[in-house]
Amino acid sequence: MTSLAEENYLKAIYKLHEKNGSMVTTSALAETLGINAASVTDFIKKIAAKKLISYQKSKGVTLTDKGRLMAINIIRKHRLWEVWLVNNLGFKWDEVHDIAEQLEHVVSDELIENLDKHLGYPKADPHGDLIPDAKGRFAKNTSKPLTECNPGDKVKFTGVADHSIAFLQYLTKSNIKLGDEINIEAVETYDNSFQVKINKKETKLLSKEVVKNLLVVQA
């Protein structure tokens, strides 16, 4: 019924919509999926015929309610598996994405509900991304990039905007973990770097590239 290709397309459309808003273009999909644009045009016609997306020729696509629910369900599975891999199997947060990319396609509602229960109904995955419930509902996300904060603010590190292995390993090396308290001591106007104190102990200097990829909530 639902192929691997179809699931990957729906997820990619969902994520691109989330990132850029509005319509998802053929070229953006081709880029993220690593597939030729001509092939993408073919495929989106097929899933548009199945009412999973609505397709405006030469404009782009958006998910239908049905398609969105399917995309969210795959994301739910991906994130639950990532939690399991880190919390139960001892993987690091930079090691789990590719394995979860495979596990997310395993089909069994009972499996996912049992996994969710086994994990204690986690709210977020190892990267701080929120896990939707079985009906596709997300909790309200109150996080924002650290760049939007000011000297004197006390915040909590809750997620990453950049999921690359390089960034995750940089944070690990720098001893910065999800849940850490960050106090902003100063912002350098010349290069937009932040001087922060982590967990009231270590003082660190974070470049603007790092700061914009740290998601935080007001403590």
Added chain:
Amino acid sequence: MTSLAEENYLKAIYKLHEKNGSMVTTSALAETLGINAASVTDFIKKIAAKKLISYQKSKGVTLTDKGRLMAINIIRKHRLWEVWLVNNLGFKWDEVHDIAEQLEHVVSDELIENLDKHLGYPKADPHGDLIPDAKGRFAKNTSKPLTECNPGDKVKFTGVADHSIAFLQYLTKSNIKLGDEINIEAVETYDNSFQVKINKKETKLLSKEVVKNLLVVQA
């Protein structure tokens, strides 16, 4: 490199060889895989070209060392996942096979080694089937069908010869579990049924169909 189809063929060849000995025929493969014999002929030529099987035209196929190792690795993964599903996720032994059929194809050596460790290096799966180690080695299997035992024998129930959901559920309903002690009180010569005592408590009458599918070791 290795496709889903290829893994399923190798596993099917391995299991048919284990069950019937000698060469595996095209028709046997077609039957177990639910694929047309003509398609099987096509496919076995391809994997023979890859040196995963040796193929004697119109006779049948056998696994090469390389192919056997790959088949055993898939079986290892299948059985480890089944252990996890039963021991950690709360599934019953009759519910896990189809999910494991999917999970066995997930590719990550690290994942499987971490799973094995997490499970405490189990020796057998929920149906009593032995789990090969990472190098493809099986422990010596000393079990035999209960049919081969005699009145007065004390044995331990260690595995099933029939993995069907119907048989597994029959055993569950009859309150017979892996590890149970079975004392053979009498064998009825008319219909080859066995009168047994389970765990020194309940006396039960088992038909010859049941008895031949119960694998036991001498206690």
Added chain:
DNA sequence: ATACATAATTAGGCTCACCTAATTTTATTT
């Protein structure tokens, strides 16, 4: 040994999910 039944292979074709090259549509410059 011949006839018949069964198993296996060959020949030709299909769908899925991709590709390249050519063409058309849309957006941006001049």
Added chain:
DNA sequence: AAATAAAATTAGGTGAGCCTAATTATGTAT
């Protein structure tokens, strides 16, 4: 508005893994 660049689509084609129908090989019965 015309020229140019970029994006999208159309046209035609490929390999993987399946199919059916026809043919050939093998095994069994007479």
